[in-house]
Amino acid sequence: MLILDTNHFREFAEQxxxxxxxxxxxxxxxxxxxxxxxxAEEALKGWLAQIQPHRQRDRGVRAYHDFQECMDGxxxxxxxxxxxxxxxxxxRLRDEKVNIxxxxxxxASIALEYNATVLTRNLVDFTxxxxxxxxxxxx
Numbered sequence: 001m002l003i004l005d006t007n008h009f010r011e012f013a014e015q016x017x018x019x020x021x022x023x024x025x026x027x028x029x030x031x032x033x034x035x036x037x038x039x040a041e042e043a044l045k046g047w048l049a050q051i052q053p054h055r056q057r058d059r060g061v062r063a064y065h066d067f068q069e070c071m072d073g074x075x076x077x078x079x080x081x082x083x084x085x086x087x088x089x090x091x092r093l094r095d096e097k098v099n100i101x102x103x104x105x106x107x108a109s110i111a112l113e114y115n116a117t118v119l120t121r122n123l124v125d126f127t128x129x130x131x132x133x134x135x136x137x138x139x
Contacts, residue, residue, distance in 0.1 A: 002026070002033040003080065003111050005104075005120035006042045009035055011138055013043070013073040018138055025137055034116070035077040038106045043070055086110045093129060100125040108132050 004012065011019040012026075026033050047067040051060070089109035098105065104122065108129040111118045117133040120126050126134040 001114055001116035002029065002031045003107065003114070003116045003118050004033060004035055004039065005107060005118055005122065005126075006039045006046075007121045008119045008138060009039050009043060009073075010046075013070060022137055031117070033119075034080050034114075035074070036080045036107050036110045037082050038103055038110065040074050040077075040079055042103055043074065080110050080114060082106065082110065083113065085113045089113060096130070098128055098130070100128055105129070 008022060012022055013019070015023070047063075047070045051063045051067055086106070086109040089112045090105055093105055093109065100108070104125050107118060108126060110116075111132055112129070117135055118126055119135055119137050121136055121138055123134055123136055126132060
């Protein structure tokens with residue numbers, strides 16, 4: 001089982017050259033790929049932040065178009081939930097002083113629950129989580 005971190009999902013959703021390579025690699029993988037509800041939250045917050053400052057008509061149209069594409073992209077994925085087990089993992093890792101960002105630690109906590117590999121560019125932080133498998137398929 002694979003879980004895409006937000007940076008991998010963003011490349012997948014935007015489908016630039018590197019995103020196309022990721023899509024191909026996911027298609028060739030024997031493992032199923034998922035998103036977490038945490039990644040969905042981060043993606044939506046990012047797109048909403050892009051919409052807010054655009055008061056000009058054309059920029060607003062483009063921002064909402066991009067937001068709609070993000071929503072359409074999210075709709076194609078099964079989102080792994082934030083559960084009591086994930087919350088327990090999160091609390092345990094915090095107690096163990098695993099020092100990474102809250103959202104990354106939440107994604108890691110879900111991945112540990114499902115014994116999944118996290119696909120991320122942020123190897124520096126995710127490798128701090130004991131027992132978590134991580135890979136970077138973008139670089």
